[in-house]
Amino acid sequence: MSVPLLDVNAQNRPLEAELKDVFAKVLATGRFILGEEVEAFERECAQYIGAKHAISISSGTDAILVALMALEIGAGDEVLCPSFTFFATAGCISRSGAVPVFCDVREDDFTIDLAAAAKLITPKTKAIMPVHLFGQCCDMDAIRAFADEHKLIVIEDAAQSIGATFKGVQCGNFGEVACFSFFPSKNLGGFGDGGLVTTNNDALAEKILKLRNHGMHPRYYHQMVGGNFRMDALQCALLRVKLRHLDSYAEGRARNAAWYAANLPLPEGCKAPAALENRGHVWNQFTLRIAGEGRRDAFKQHLAERGIGCEIYYPVPLHQQECFADLPASDCPVSEALSREVLSIPVYPELVQAQLDEVALAVAAFAS
Numbered sequence: 001m002s003v004p005l006l007d008v009n010a011q012n013r014p015l016e017a018e019l020k021d022v023f024a025k026v027l028a029t030g031r032f033i034l035g036e037e038v039e040a041f042e043r044e045c046a047q048y049i050g051a052k053h054a055i056s057i058s059s060g061t062d063a064i065l066v067a068l069m070a071l072e073i074g075a076g077d078e079v080l081c082p083s084f085t086f087f088a089t090a091g092c093i094s095r096s097g098a099v100p101v102f103c104d105v106r107e108d109d110f111t112i113d114l115a116a117a118a119k120l121i122t123p124k125t126k127a128i129m130p131v132h133l134f135g136q137c138c139d140m141d142a143i144r145a146f147a148d149e150h151k152l153i154v155i156e157d158a159a160q161s162i163g164a165t166f167k168g169v170q171c172g173n174f175g176e177v178a179c180f181s182f183f184p185s186k187n188l189g190g191f192g193d194g195g196l197v198t199t200n201n202d203a204l205a206e207k208i209l210k211l212r213n214h215g216m217h218p219r220y221y222h223q224m225v226g227g228n229f230r231m232d233a234l235q236c237a238l239l240r241v242k243l244r245h246l247d248s249y250a251e252g253r254a255r256n257a258a259w260y261a262a263n264l265p266l267p268e269g270c271k272a273p274a275a276l277e278n279r280g281h282v283w284n285q286f287t288l289r290i291a292g293e294g295r296r297d298a299f300k301q302h303l304a305e306r307g308i309g310c311e312i313y314y315p316v317p318l319h320q321q322e323c324f325a326d327l328p329a330s331d332c333p334v335s336e337a338l339s340r341e342v343l344s345i346p347v348y349p350e351l352v353q354a355q356l357d358e359v360a361l362a363v364a365a366f367a368s
């Protein structure tokens with residue numbers, strides 16, 4: 001039995017009839033841009049996350065970009081972000097005209113290290129973009145205190161972590177603005193690209209609504225230069241169906257992570273991830289850390305040969321990416337070590353016991 005890293009069909013198949021109904025309904029309305037389904041999805045997301053405003057956006061990447069545009073972060077500004085994250089975090093900072101300043105990450109949860117960040121503050125530092133990595137919130141007490149001390153705007157990159165909590169509060173409520181993704185591999189996985197921003201700031205929400213639609217208000221009058229950052233009505237309608245199951249998906253992921261924690265016969269020098277105190281982890285990834293020269297790569301090959309899906313998130317930290325070669329050098333030893341040592345294994349909610357057993361067997365075969 002092979003175990004893929006992710007099986008979107010296993011999740012969508014039980015919803016097939018309902019999804020087809022919803023598709024047919026939107027098809028019949030002939031209304032594909034903005035409108036009722038979009039507004040309903042946004043209302044339901046705001047309610048789920050517990051934020052005042054939720055605005056659907058064309059992708060998680062565009063959500064970050066439009067958030068930066070709305071906050072008027074751009075040329076002359078610096079934005080602190082972790083080096084160990086998906087590219088979009090820093091790519092959007094760069095595209096806004098601002099400079100991404102790469103900070104190292106913590107050993108315990110792989111999120112931005114504030115001691116490292118403190119050394120990188122300059123008069124140009126305008127914002128900090130913590131990333132809730134792999135389904136676990138950053139320590140938002142520490143980040144809020146840091147941001148207040150240095151007068152920084154907080155933009156949460158919550159793309160991987162919808163539903164994750166810190167001290168019982170969901171991510172999406174800690175920053176000036178937060179950005180989510182519905183890329184199919186995220187916890188609320190869509191049928192194509194999609195994203196969301198949340199904010200509790202009325203004026204900012206209004207600005208993002210305009211920026212999403214060419215800065216236009218009213219029709220054909222442009223107060224600012226926006227773009228087309230709209231999410232399709234069809235996508236919103238389909239995701240409304242899946243949003244109702246998001247808690248049960250998170251429970252399934254947590255169940256699998258707990259099973260691994262109790263039953264994976266980890267090889268020497270291999271560490272399993274853990275939920276830290278005060279965090280409600282939603283386990284977008286279950287990421288092992290395997291120390292020792294070349295051992296992670298050997299482990300990856302071993303699992304792949306046994307039909308266990310696995311992937312390296314992320315093989316190159318952002319401060320070492322070619323496109324950022326012109327930026328000042330960064331000192332991120334933890335990020336560099338992680339890029340050599342991490343390996344994510346299947347944790348998606350539809351895994352069945354036989355598949356978990358299969359993963360454990362394959363892991364054991366490497367350990368011996």
Ligand SMILES: *Cc1c(COP(=O)(O)O)cnc(C)c1O
Nearest residue numbers: 059060061086088089159181183
């Ligand atoms: C997926 C992801 C994004 C981008 O989301 P898309 O919807 O793929 O554009 C941004 N940041 C992080 C940390 C992500 O994992």
